[in-house]
Amino acid sequence: xxxxxxxxxxVNGEKTDRDITGQEYLAFTLGKEEYGIDILKVQEIxxxxxxxxxxNAPDFIKGVVNLRGIIVPIVDMRIKFHLGEPTYDQFTVVxxxxxxxxxxxxxxxxxxxxxTLSPEQIKxxxxxxxxxxxxxxxGLGTIDQRMLILVDIDKLMSSAEMGLIDKIAA
Amino acid sequence: xTIDMSxxxxxxxxxxxxxxxxxxxxxxxxxxxAPDEEDLNAIFRAAHSIKGGAGTFGLTDLTDVTHVLxxxxxxxxxxxxxLLPEHVDAFLVAKDVLKMQLDGHRLHTPVDQEAIVDARMxxxxxxxxxxxxxxxxxxxxxxxxxETQAHVAAGSGARxxxxxxxxIADRDVDALMAELGLLGQISKEMLPDNRAVFxxxxxxxxxxxxxxxxxxxxxxxxxxxxxxxxxxxxxADEKAAQEAAQGYGFFDNFQxxxxxVADKAAKEAAQGYGFFDNFxxxxxxxxxxxxxxxxxxxxxxxxAQNPGTPAAVEKKPAARxxxxxxxxxxxxxxxxxxxxxxxxxxxxxxxxxxxxxxIEQRTNTLDPMIHExxxxxxxxxxxxxxxxQEAVMSIRMIPMDYVFSRFPRMVRDLAGKLGKRIEFVTHxxxxxxxxxxxxxxxxxxxxxxxxSIDHGIEMPDVRREAGKNETGRLSLSAGHQGGNIVxxxxxxxxxxxxxxxxxxxxxxxxxxxxxxxxxxxxxxxxAPGFSTAEVxxxxxxxxxxxxxxxxxxxxxxxxxxIRSAKGFGTTISISLPLTLAILDGMSIxxxxxxxxxxxxxxxxxxxxxxxxxxxxxxxxxxxxxxxEYLPLIPLYKMFDIEPRFTDPSQGIVVILESEGKKAALFIxxxxxxxxxxxxxxxxxxxxxxxxxxxxxxxxGGVSLIIDVAALLRSSRxxxxxxxxxx
Numbered sequence: 001x002x003x004x005x006x007x008x009x010x011v012n013g014e015k016t017d018r019d020i021t022g023q024e025y026l027a028f029t030l031g032k033e034e035y036g037i038d039i040l041k042v043q044e045i046x047x048x049x050x051x052x053x054x055x056n057a058p059d060f061i062k063g064v065v066n067l068r069g070i071i072v073p074i075v076d077m078r079i080k081f082h083l084g085e086p087t088y089d090q091f092t093v094v095x096x097x098x099x100x101x102x103x104x105x106x107x108x109x110x111x112x113x114x115x116t117l118s119p120e121q122i123k124x125x126x127x128x129x130x131x132x133x134x135x136x137x138x139g140l141g142t143i144d145q146r147m148l149i150l151v152d153i154d155k156l157m158s159s160a161e162m163g164l165i166d167k168i169a170a
Numbered sequence: 171x172t173i174d175m176s177x178x179x180x181x182x183x184x185x186x187x188x189x190x191x192x193x194x195x196x197x198x199x200x201x202x203x204a205p206d207e208e209d210l211n212a213i214f215r216a217a218h219s220i221k222g223g224a225g226t227f228g229l230t231d232l233t234d235v236t237h238v239l240x241x242x243x244x245x246x247x248x249x250x251x252x253l254l255p256e257h258v259d260a261f262l263v264a265k266d267v268l269k270m271q272l273d274g275h276r277l278h279t280p281v282d283q284e285a286i287v288d289a290r291m292x293x294x295x296x297x298x299x300x301x302x303x304x305x306x307x308x309x310x311x312x313x314x315x316x317e318t319q320a321h322v323a324a325g326s327g328a329r330x331x332x333x334x335x336x337x338i339a340d341r342d343v344d345a346l347m348a349e350l351g352l353l354g355q356i357s358k359e360m361l362p363d364n365r366a367v368f369x370x371x372x373x374x375x376x377x378x379x380x381x382x383x384x385x386x387x388x389x390x391x392x393x394x395x396x397x398x399x400x401x402x403x404x405x406a407d408e409k410a411a412q413e414a415a416q417g418y419g420f421f422d423n424f425q426x427x428x429x430x431v432a433d434k435a436a437k438e439a440a441q442g443y444g445f446f447d448n449f450x451x452x453x454x455x456x457x458x459x460x461x462x463x464x465x466x467x468x469x470x471x472x473x474a475q476n477p478g479t480p481a482a483v484e485k486k487p488a489a490r491x492x493x494x495x496x497x498x499x500x501x502x503x504x505x506x507x508x509x510x511x512x513x514x515x516x517x518x519x520x521x522x523x524x525x526x527x528x529i530e531q532r533t534n535t536l537d538p539m540i541h542e543x544x545x546x547x548x549x550x551x552x553x554x555x556x557x558x559q560e561a562v563m564s565i566r567m568i569p570m571d572y573v574f575s576r577f578p579r580m581v582r583d584l585a586g587k588l589g590k591r592i593e594f595v596t597h598x599x600x601x602x603x604x605x606x607x608x609x610x611x612x613x614x615x616x617x618x619x620x621x622s623i624d625h626g627i628e629m630p631d632v633r634r635e636a637g638k639n640e641t642g643r644l645s646l647s648a649g650h651q652g653g654n655i656v657x658x659x660x661x662x663x664x665x666x667x668x669x670x671x672x673x674x675x676x677x678x679x680x681x682x683x684x685x686x687x688x689x690x691x692x693x694x695x696x697a698p699g700f701s702t703a704e705v706x707x708x709x710x711x712x713x714x715x716x717x718x719x720x721x722x723x724x725x726x727x728x729x730x731x732i733r734s735a736k737g738f739g740t741t742i743s744i745s746l747p748l749t750l751a752i753l754d755g756m757s758i759x760x761x762x763x764x765x766x767x768x769x770x771x772x773x774x775x776x777x778x779x780x781x782x783x784x785x786x787x788x789x790x791x792x793x794x795x796x797x798e799y800l801p802l803i804p805l806y807k808m809f810d811i812e813p814r815f816t817d818p819s820q821g822i823v824v825i826l827e828s829e830g831k832k833a834a835l836f837i838x839x840x841x842x843x844x845x846x847x848x849x850x851x852x853x854x855x856x857x858x859x860x861x862x863x864x865x866x867x868x869x870g871g872v873s874l875i876i877d878v879a880a881l882l883r884s885s886r887x888x889x890x891x892x893x894x895x896x
């Protein structure tokens with residue numbers, strides 16, 4: 001039933017919901033909601049380890065960790081978007097992302113699977129209804145009974161809202 | 171001294187090669203009709219840097235060519251002359267010549283002196299406005315230029331042969347000359363006994379020549395010698411440079427004489443008119459041949475008059491092999507590796523060390539009797555890892571001595587040239603600096619030192635009149651200061667002249683006012699093309715140096731600061747961030763968090779007496795240390811940490827000093843002192859107030875490095891704000 005329409009996927013440049021053909025998404029959960037991000041942005045998935053707190057940083061920035069010699073900031077999406085209880089145990093998962101030339105860790109409740117979504121399966125996101133501003137959404141992906149909220153993680157992580165990147169001085 | 175110089179030569183060669191490549195790239199990309207000013211500046215800077223470097227090493231032949239090149243570039247850059255395609259051609263020729271000279275010094279390949287003279291002549295004639303004059307005769311002008319390029323092409327990597335012919339018909343001689351001309355550059359001379367002698371410079375070997383000649387005459391009647399003149403001259407140059415360093419210098423005279431002859435010829439040619447060019451080239455060849463004659467080994471003369479000795483022909487391949495071998499050796503003494511690769515290596519080793527520490531920790535609980543062999547292996551792993559780490563770290567770290575030790579020679583030479591007396595001292599030569607920074611600091615420092623010698627330190631008589639020691643003092647110092655590495659060039663010369671700088675800035679249309687603070691005025695000298703020197707000398711005064719200095723240092727993320735007092739001297743201090751450096755840190759603990767304080771800021775640490783801690787209404791607390799009241803900065807408040815102690819008399823205060831201000835930082839505990847590798851926090855995150863970077867601790871955790879200067883500033887700010895609001 002899944003028709004994979006293989007066309008030449010855009011190698012770079014802005015991705016809009018129309019450009020994506022049979023892209024793979026990593027599905028993860030935050031509270032009860034299920035999200036999906038472009039698998040190509042994911043560098044690795046790790047367990048949660050002790051972070052070094054950064055003074056005077058917003059509470060959703062848990063701190064920094066040492067990832068093989070690189071200092072990587074860790075963001076807890078559950079705190080940022082008020083989804084679920086921010087608990088840290090051996091099941092807590094950190095998705096290490098490679099976005100906008102930076103490495104960022106993102107704490108989520110769990111990671112479920114990697115799914116391929118064809119453009120027909122992606123519906124435009126409604127104007128409201130999720131914790132995330134629709135600007136950062138690619139759309140809603142449907143697989144059988146599941147619904148994935150597809151996040152444009154590049155845009156989200158480099159947004160001023162996240163405060164991960166210094167505002168470029170004019 | 172001559173032995174020590176070799177490593178610096180290598181660096182200079184590498185740098186110059188890069189600069190030349192860069193210059194060529196820019197030249198090729200330049201739009202002649204509308205040249206980008208920035209590109210012209212960049213080309214000029216490259217030429218200037220090569221000249222500077224060559225000057226440092228006493229490679230006068232390189233300096234000579236670059237000086238002419240630079241003069242012409244300067245005129246174009248300043249808009250005194252429009253850029254013409256001829257200029258670009260000439261610059262490319264000059265670049266090739268420089269490359270050839272460079273290779274001559276480095277690999278001892280033959281140097282075509284003729285091409286050098288031609289290139290200089292070309293540049294000089296263009297520089298003297300030869301182009302407008304040549305405009306009517308443009309078509310004539312093109313031919314010799316092409317020829318010049320041909321010279322260079324033939325010259326680079328060429329060998330020069332002297333071919334003595336037996337007595338044959340003139341017609342055959344001409345035919346042979348035309349034929350051999352296809353191999354490379356050829357010229358003809360007649361011997362007194364009416365035999366012809368060809369001088370051929372080509373890439374081929376003697377075999378090729380014999381093959382061609384055998385069509386016309388018996389090869390056995392032929393006498394071919396490979397002229398060692400070029401090689402010899404290069405050797406002589408180097409020897410002269412070395413000898414000069416040892417204080418003899420008669421080779422220098424010889425060299426100068428040879429060059430003077432060539433110079434004279436070049437000047438004569440330059441004053442001539444376009445259509446005489448061809449003719450003059452011949453004249454010059456003779457001049458050159460005459461000049462290089464003394465360099466030809468004496469033993470060759472009797473051989474040359476003894477036609478038909480195959481031994482002479484056999485000698486050449488052997489000599490060639492030796493040259494090749496030499497070239498091969500000098501190429502493999504160092505490899506230039508991308509910094510990223512080294513960084514990656516360092517990071518990987520860092521990971522390894524942490525993993526090794528983990529293994530060691532886990533095996534510590536094992537029974538040494540049962541697991542003896544495992545424990546032995548682990549301890550061996552520990553040793554190996556440590557060695558590996560040390561070796562890898564040492565790739566990057568180089569003592570400042572590496573840079574400093576190239577200056578005494580330059581200072582001496584320049585001082586001698588300018589008739590000044592200078593005492594040169596260095597401090598902190600053992601300060602280790604990252605290789606990446608070391609390499610990039612060399613150029614700016616060279617410029618600063620030259621500037622100090624040329625403009626800073628006065629002539630002995632001026633100094634005497636000013637009541638100063640006749641011998642000026644120039645000092646170079648390096649040290650970790652706070653979170654930075656500070657390199658200072660200090661002279662006790664006349665200091666900067668505020669009025670002159672302001673006047674010059676006004677004439678250049680820079681926005682200045684007479685009431686500007688000194689510090690801002692001094693910064694003006696970093697503007698491109700800004701020079702207050704009355705005379706443009708070989709040493710400095712073109713106003714390019716400071717521009718480069720500022721640019722290079724800013725590119726490294728550093729800052730340049732000038733302190734100057736009229737009549738007392740100038741200190742230019744370069745402060746580099748420690749992003750790449752290793753830092754001596756003191757680890758401290760507040761609550762459960764560990765921070766690193768750069769040791770450079772730490773004056774002392776103590777546990778204050780409760781009576782010494784005083785409350786000041788609305789201004790926080792002060793602590794009395796040795797009769798001094800210092801503001802108390804509670805780190806737990808600054809960083810919002812749950813502390814173990816809130817009473818300073820229970821914890822520890824660390825007295826910090828930055829920018830001449832002292833403060834007491836209140837913390838829970840001191841953990842230890844260690845060297846840490848500074849990691850940039852901004853590469854994946856953003857700048858955090860009060861934090862200058864991060865480091866990885868032995869257990870793999872991250873610890874933040876406190877930006878003491880910012881902390882002290884912000885605490886003052888905090889106190890001020892509080893007083894406003896309370």
